[in-house]
Amino acid sequence: MSVIATDGPSLPHQPMAYMLEGYDCPAILVSRDYQILATNQRYRQLFGDAEAEGQHCYRVSHGYSIPCDQAGEDCPLGAAVQSGHKERVLHVHQTPRGPEHVDVELIPIPDDQGQPQFFVELMRAVPMAGARAGSGKSLVGETPVFNQMLAKVARVSASDAAVLLLGESGSGKELVASAIHQASLRKDKALVTLECAGLTDTLFESELFGHVRGAFTGASSRRTGLVELADGGTLFLDEIGDVPLSMQVKLLRLIETGTYRAVGSSQLRHSDFRLVCATHKNLKRMVESGEFRRDLYYRINVFPLRLPALRERLADLPLLAKSLLQRISPGKEIHITGSAVAELSGYAFPGNIRELRNILNRAVILSDTNVLEGQDIQQALEIDWPDSAPPPEALPSEPLKQLNSSAPSEAWEAPPDLKTAERNYLQQLMAQYQGDKERVAKVAGISLRSLYRKLNHKLVELSK
Numbered sequence: 001m002s003v004i005a006t007d008g009p010s011l012p013h014q015p016m017a018y019m020l021e022g023y024d025c026p027a028i029l030v031s032r033d034y035q036i037l038a039t040n041q042r043y044r045q046l047f048g049d050a051e052a053e054g055q056h057c058y059r060v061s062h063g064y065s066i067p068c069d070q071a072g073e074d075c076p077l078g079a080a081v082q083s084g085h086k087e088r089v090l091h092v093h094q095t096p097r098g099p100e101h102v103d104v105e106l107i108p109i110p111d112d113q114g115q116p117q118f119f120v121e122l123m124r125a126v127p128m129a130g131a132r133a134g135s136g137k138s139l140v141g142e143t144p145v146f147n148q149m150l151a152k153v154a155r156v157s158a159s160d161a162a163v164l165l166l167g168e169s170g171s172g173k174e175l176v177a178s179a180i181h182q183a184s185l186r187k188d189k190a191l192v193t194l195e196c197a198g199l200t201d202t203l204f205e206s207e208l209f210g211h212v213r214g215a216f217t218g219a220s221s222r223r224t225g226l227v228e229l230a231d232g233g234t235l236f237l238d239e240i241g242d243v244p245l246s247m248q249v250k251l252l253r254l255i256e257t258g259t260y261r262a263v264g265s266s267q268l269r270h271s272d273f274r275l276v277c278a279t280h281k282n283l284k285r286m287v288e289s290g291e292f293r294r295d296l297y298y299r300i301n302v303f304p305l306r307l308p309a310l311r312e313r314l315a316d317l318p319l320l321a322k323s324l325l326q327r328i329s330p331g332k333e334i335h336i337t338g339s340a341v342a343e344l345s346g347y348a349f350p351g352n353i354r355e356l357r358n359i360l361n362r363a364v365i366l367s368d369t370n371v372l373e374g375q376d377i378q379q380a381l382e383i384d385w386p387d388s389a390p391p392p393e394a395l396p397s398e399p400l401k402q403l404n405s406s407a408p409s410e411a412w413e414a415p416p417d418l419k420t421a422e423r424n425y426l427q428q429l430m431a432q433y434q435g436d437k438e439r440v441a442k443v444a445g446i447s448l449r450s451l452y453r454k455l456n457h458k459l460v461e462l463s464k
């Protein structure tokens, strides 16, 4: 344990500082005015900052000069002062390894009057996600909307509740299902996936429940069902909205009782699995129109988790692009310029991250160098829509409506010129990061000076 010395003989927080070593995760003791009073060994091992003590937590963790809530982020300390209770939030912290997601828990320690006097801040790693390219993590992102989703993923993973992942195609539902499984107590058992789209009743039943030999023509041997394989682990039903009505009742019985019969068998079997389902369809509407069983809907929808579309987290584009480029060309360093990012940010991405990956892949193939410029992206986009025809399922969000049409039937507007797309992108980042220009410049991969120029801000502001 390490405690800061203050003037005078007594250190009122010293007994609490000793307590920090009792936690098996990084822990710090913070005063009401955000000063770090003590750190435990685990914190110093992982965050390595011997000089953290005496500094403000917002500077050490985020490099901010003002508390998080004043910088537009959730501040667990501010929240705990208000509530007097434990508060939890997911933040991206600076670490010696670069930015990392941290699940922060703040425990207020009251004084004699019951008012929060000190705070114990526990910081648990979030191994399922990365906030920098090259982190080796499959789930990448750092925008508030991504972090809010991640916080829910981290929470629900610890439970055994059925999760319903809702999101457009390519937004990462399968990846999140895998992250939930990997972070759960069932991680040492199987994660078994059934893609429900396009299955006939017979196929759905035999895939899920298995069949005995001779159950139907062509069943020459016994087949183990996915439900049996998922015993002890997680069953992931992708595109649950595509399960035929006739099969929904069998699924309901399985979920309610954990029991099933293999096709052609009268023997009742049992399987203990955690259920995760996903769909890009509006199940609620399907329930109303009678296409999806209401009772099944409530069974699978214990914990709904909405995945943001890529166009809702455009500020993640540079990070995602860098990370995907590493996956596309392992071992080869491919750089992406600000103009390429600006070009991408003018696009609506109906196919989300999967589509981003395809566009980057195409751009890499088309480019003669290892630097992707705006024109490479433009070319890659044109290959996809040579006639300037709109992607059929394009559903841009509000900020992008001016760039592309939202309804397939509406006339498609050409994207704006590159300069406008670039300015839109930078303005979106400015809004996202509450006007923190240094952060915006870093995220956009341009110098602070270029940022001012591109936003038409007077350079004189730089000296402020």
Ligand SMILES: Nc1ncnc2c1ncn2[C@@H]1O[C@H](COP(=O)(O)OP(=O)(O)OP(=O)(O)O)[C@@H](O)[C@H]1O
Pocket: 138, 139, 140, 141, 167, 168, 169, 170, 171, 172, 173, 174, 175, 176, 238, 280, 320, 323, 353, 354, 357
């Ligand atoms: N946050 C993320 N960070 C990095 N890569 C991501 C992220 N989310 C998704 N991807 C990548 O995007 C692609 C599509 O993801 P995934 O298959 O999980 O989407 P999906 O929502 O399940 O799509 P569908 O509904 O079409 O099945 C994959 O290559 C995945 O690795």
